[in-house]
Amino acid sequence: LTNICFGNIYIDTNSGAAPLPTAAADLAAYDRPSVAVDVVLLTVVEDRLAVLLIRRPGDEGWALPGGFVRIDEPLEAAVRRVLADKAHLPGLFLEQLYTFGVPGRDPRGRVISVAYYGLAPLERLQEALAESADLALATVEVAWAGETGGPAGVRLPDGATPPLAFDHADILGAAVKRLRGKLDYAPVGLELLPARFPLRDLQAVHEAILGVRLAKPAFRRKVLDRGWLQPTGLREAASAFRPAELYERTRKGEEDHG
Amino acid sequence: LTNICFGNIYIDTNSGAAPLPTAAADLAAYDRPSVAVDVVLLTVVEDRLAVLLIRRPGDEGWALPGGFVRIDEPLEAAVRRVLADKAHLPGLFLEQLYTFGVPGRDPRGRVISVAYYGLAPLERLQEALAESADLALATVEVAWAGETGGPAGVRLPDGATPPLAFDHADILGAAVKRLRGKLDYAPVGLELLPARFPLRDLQAVHEAILGVRLAKPAFRRKVLDRGWLQPTGLREAASAFRPAELYERTRKGEEDHG
DNA sequence: GCAATAGTGTCTTTCAGACACTATATC
């Protein structure tokens, strides 16, 4: 423990030099990496987990949406700016995932990326997708079970499975792992559904995220015991057969974002 | 979704300008924040959770150890350098916690800090503590139960409870929350003990982290069922009464760092 | 034998999974 810093000011306790004064100007004395945010925006399409990708103009490859953090901008604000939330995605669920900082991860230079993941029901993304041909929703392909972890691939609507740019496969895998872990103790599944929904749809969301089939009675008991949901008394639009009751988020379901 | 970036290169899709080329020189076009690491190095002292603090020379306050990330240095390497691990703490358990990036968190300028937490048994820290009068182990004071979360305070050996610098109380609180959550499904408690230890000591470590008393039979069953431990056949040094058997980490206990 | 801690057996309660069953809508 001979190379200790205090309050982010570096001091070499091995050298005889005096400690650097804690002036703002000293921050300029170091070469600084670039800081970016990348966002894994997940949704569920046809009972499968899907992720928003953007085409990279140069090489026609695909990447997660991302951008540099401005000098006076909070990290989460940078993510929302990248997604232009104010126009189209207010109240989007967003959570910091992990910070990727291996020096070689971006061939253009030292870029440290703070990865976030976001959740939105498909309806919220449709408009944006229709606006831009450079955006796509690709289904997420996970080769590992449970919370083992590891990289994840994508499959585009045309069936292609292109590699993701940089270390974005690792970022995507980390998002799926985190989401699987939170599903049991936080109401994250609700973020992928409209305000009112039948329990069947919530079960389908859980199955899409976990990649397994769940038993209906156990699922209903568990999710209702959590206290995140309440029945509305409303029924879904009449289908061929018995329509299901619609549920909505409770007060507790708003708060338990653990 | 009108302000989209790809692969970390920012594009304003609202303007008519052509996208920026993906050249390395473009990274210089943005004001860059400084990037630091801060580390919450936790240990257990007299059955209480404790954290390594360093005195700040200017105002006599206390802070978590930290320092700036060098331009070609991985984040975790920066943490190990700050702790000068090669000399004193090889193999230290270290895990990324969260990245704190609110613009006002450091009065000297925009500093984004990637927080890590580390775990080490007290014996591993004694030598370093003896070397420097600017280091101290303070017990961690947590006002919340379970995994609620929130800031955490410290109490120095002399009984003082100074405020921590910057947002370090939040960082410390996040470390305790993470550790409490991992205790049940990862062998993190072992990181705070020597290679061989009686089960009583492991239970004391869990109690210190969780801030609650645990029942002995349930604790033994649970921890042995995990498969992280095996008996050595050895006994602790003869005490006044019956000596306990010493356990050690199994192969599985080495790997399950999930 | 006594003191004090190590370590175990067992009961109960809780909860997740499996399965079978009933209910209700359209046609």
Added chain:
DNA sequence: GATATAGTGTCTGAAAGACACTATTGC
């Protein structure tokens, strides 16, 4: 009434907490 899905009751086995008990060591 047929059909297909909504929704529930119940059994079972695994795991956690509570408690009482036995075991072993130095003195």
